[in-house]
Amino acid sequence: MAATVTPEAVEKTVTEALPQFGVDESQITRDATFEELDVDSLDLAELSQIIEDEYGVQLKGDDVGKIKTVGDAIDLVVSRAG
């Protein structure tokens, strides 16, 4: 059963996931770009998997290419679920 998708819930998921990839937790804000955080395509593939597992929302190919910031990712997941 997928969790309820709220911006707060998704933000929490993303904020908890990124440090596992080696991202400094204090650098994570909605405006931070994945490039600044040294989050690359492999990290995003892992993040997509976590999000799909939690919310049942798939982020694939083009989607991942479009998101630049942490906020973009959260907004995309929320809009997809809606």
Added chain:
Amino acid sequence: MNREIVVTGVGAVTPLGVGARTLYERWRAGESGIQDGKGAATEFEPTEHLTVKEVRRADRFSQFAMVASDEALAEAGWKDELPYEADRVATLIGTGIGGIGTLEAQHKMLLEKGPKAVSPLSIPLLMGNAASAAVSMRHGLRGHSFATLSACAAGAHAIGTAARMIQTGDADAVVTGGSEAALTPLATAAFAALDALSDKGVSRPFDAQRDGFVMGEGAAVLVLEDGDRARERGATILARLAGYGASSDSYHLTAPEKDGGGAIEAMTQALRDAGYGPQDVVYVNAHGTSTPLNDRAETIAIKKVLGDKVPVSSLKSAIGHLLGAAGAVEAVATILAMRDRIAPPTLNYEHPEEGLDLDYVPNEARTLDINGKKAVALSNAFGFGGHNAVLCLEVA
């Protein structure tokens, strides 16, 4: 060999600890890295050497190689800047199996949680070339880069092939070696099913009571350079890779030829390549697995090529069998031993077997009395599939 190949840096992670000198000095002192029937690299803590991201992006076998490469490059004086154009430096790290720990963990995920739970990092971590990739990226090496896969000969094949790359002009230097991290449930069960492992969990090469090998894990990395270029830049030269020989038994998937045929050919080639005769060899670092078949066939081969007087010992008595890393780890230990003019010991040797009557340097290291001669040694590596690779190492 026409272009001279020299070794300017070595590094290792083994069951005897982190560091090439640690390995050699503990072996020389008769210490064993085998506990509870396996040679685990228990002193290796990845996060002491690598960032969280680096650890996540590398299977254990790649982590070993990265840390060993840091040590080797630092010794070569490459830490701050490469002494060659980056595209003239190759990377070649051998492995027997690759990232089998990753493979097993992800297969478990697949069976238990389904395909969507399988990590996107699975393939990049488990592929056999992952250690070479990690080492080349870590140090900005942009020349030829791939892996050798030849079971327990992979590390020696990598080093020999690396030398050829320099000799043919494809590289000025190569960061090379071998790595293995296969102390996993599947690999252990599979070797046990072959009846290849010691039931007693004791590595006793050449002893009459030997009953199989003990699995180990780790890596070794060497920096090889063109001799002239290395001297031009004022590098400290640890050793020369004087010769290399390789052959195939073309006989059996796992058993060596009983009369040592393929091993004889590889040892003979290595000597010929170096331009040395049997009388020049002062020490043999044997493949010496502690299996009934290898140790008998290898003894026959050594006698045939070098006679029965040369001291022979097996590092596997102290750390177990590091599979695809073995040839590289043993080459590193041999270089350091030859610098000290020491034949390190074959541990756990107690009971002679008829026909196995070489000087196995039982249980205690011995000073080689070579009267100012160069220390010329052979380091043997033989693998499942009948692959044989032999290095001739020389220390002035």
